[in-house]
Amino acid sequence: MxxxxxxxxxxxxxxxxxxxxxxxxxxxxxxxxxxxxxxxxxxxxxxxxxxxxxxxxxxxxxxxxxxxxxxxxxxxxxxxxxxxxxxxxxxxxxxxxxxxxxxxxxxxxxxxEFDNRRNNMVRRIKTRLETIAVSKFVCIHLAEDFSEQDVEPLVSLIAAEAQKANESEYLYHDDICPKATFTFVNPNNSLPFLTLGGSADMNGRDLTDExxxxxxxxxxxxxxxxxxxxxxxxxxxxxxxxxxxxxxxxxxxxxxxxxxxxxxxxxxxxxxxxxxxxxxxxxxxxxxxxxxxxxxxxxxxxxxxxxxxxxxxxxxxxxxxxxxxxxxxxxxxxxx
Incomplete structure (x- = not known):
């Protein structure tokens, strides 16, 4: 050299x-x-x-x-x-x-170049969901105080509820002031794993668009x-x-x-x-x-x-x- x-x-x-x-x-x-x-x-x-x-x-x-x-x-x-x-x-x-x-x-x-903290959390959630072999979409809303420490507990709750047929809206962490809410939606075609269908904050800002x-x-x-x-x-x-x-x-x-x-x-x-x-x-x-x-x-x-x-x-x-x-x-x- x-x-x-x-x-x-x-x-x-x-x-x-x-x-x-x-x-x-x-x-x-x-x-x-x-x-x-x-x-x-x-x-x-x-x-x-x-x-x-x-x-x-x-x-x-x-x-x-x-x-x-x-x-x-x-x-x-x-x-x-x-x-x-x-x-x-x-x-x-x-x-x-x-x-x-x-x-x-x-x-x-x-x-x-974009809101790292929140987008990285959404990406982590998305990646973790792909380990769950359930053919459904999940739509998630995150509160302002949702943090990195909440990612794994939220995914665990989603995994537990994904096996059920309940069509309810689920609340994470607190029923009165939840840090996140999520719902499941059935796809028109089979999915290989639980798939993030959309994510937004509780004020309606679309996080996936950033x-x-x-x-x-x-x-x-x-x-x-x-x-x-x-x-x-x-x-x-x-x-x-x-x-x-x-x-x-x-x-x-x-x-x-x-x-x-x-x-x-x-x-x-x-x-x-x-x-x-x-x-x-x-x-x-x-x-x-x-x-x-x-x-x-x-x-x-x-x-x-x-x-x-x-x-x-x-x-x-x-x-x-x-x-x-x-x-x-x-x-x-x-x-x-």
Whole structure:
């Protein structure tokens, strides 16, 4: 390993919790060397410049660095351009390939972009419910004083009541001032486990919508880099590091909301196509969204598992995008 990259890696990580982590320093140094060997030294310089400040933006640029390293490993002979000149607003990455050029605009969806505390609790509840083998939806309302310590007791109560046929509204913790209420609804099709059909606070604010709002706001910013339409010669893609977001959140943002309606005691679902892929100003502009999730959990320097959410209008492009960018999974509107 070239000593220069070792020193640079130490400098980049000096203001992070990985400052003394020899493994992370070594991995970043090797990654910086790889990037430099493929004519992307500007990306290394940008990373160093941002590390020289407060360090607050380092995770954003590390995400870019990780992603480019993945692209290079997938296509070592390819050409990779970082913020090339000649554009009104240069896309983050441009990949010229035979008769097609791929334009990639990257965003990192950080944990701080939405109400972490409440959303994390809802996610924990959702994950725990998926261990309960009951084919029902459960709709939950949470009070303002519902806390992390209430998650497991609430799930335990839901699990106990889910086996019953009672159609009542259930109260958690206190009959007079409950911290949560929940009801069960039968699905129109069999479910593999108890499924969160919706969550809101007791004042009616939809908690499940908060992540969607933040994702869509990020898309609005990213898509501004594309002043041309998507076509066979110009493929436009938004790339996001999205460890804290579910596929269901991203699907709703790009495809639209899954609407649940109750007929009797049966819940019917249908997709309302109002996501970014169906907005008039974006419908011809965006080929797809690539979600990145860390393979090495808890590591700063990591490869990614890549999921492509493909615009229905450009589904025929999916196989080639998958090949060029090393995509692991593809999600279409029919998968929603």
């Amino acid at each position: 070239i000593p220069l990259f070792q020193k640079s890696a130490e400098e980049v990580l000096s203001k992070t919790r990985y400052s003394n982590n020899e493994s992370e320093i070594k991995n970043l140094a090797e990654q910086m060397e790889l990037v430099d060997q493929h004519s992307m030294s500007t990306l290394n310089q940008t990373l160093l410049q941002n590390a020289g400040g407060s360090g607050r933006n380092v995770p954003d640029f590390i995400a870019e660095h990780n992603f480019v390293a993945d692209l290079i490993r997938n296509d070592p002979q390819g050409v990779f351009l970082y913020e090339p000149t000649g554009y009104i607003r240069p896309p983050d990455f441009v990949l010229p390939r035979e008769s097609t050029t791929y334009f990639l605009q990257m965003k990192r969806l950080s944990d701080g 992540a969607i709002v933040q994702i869509r706001a990020s898309f609005d910013k990213a898509i501004g880099a594309f002043t041309w339409d998507n076509d066979l010669e110009n493929v436009n893609l938004i790339v996001i590091e999205a460890d804290q977001y579910d596929d269901s959140d991203l699907s709703q943002a790009v495809f639209g909301e899954e609407i649940y309606s109750i007929r009797g005691r049966t819940m019917i679902s249908s997709l309302e196509r109002e996501g970014h892929f169906y907005q008039p100003q974006y419908i011809d502009k965006l080929c797809g969204v690539i979600a990145l999730r860390r393979v090495q959990s808890g590591s700063f320097i990591t490869s990614y598992r890549k999921t492509l959410f493909i615009n229905e209008r450009f589904e025929s492009y999916a196989a080639e995008v998958q090949r060029v960018l090393g995509i692991d999974d593809v999600i279409t509107v029919d998968d929603c």
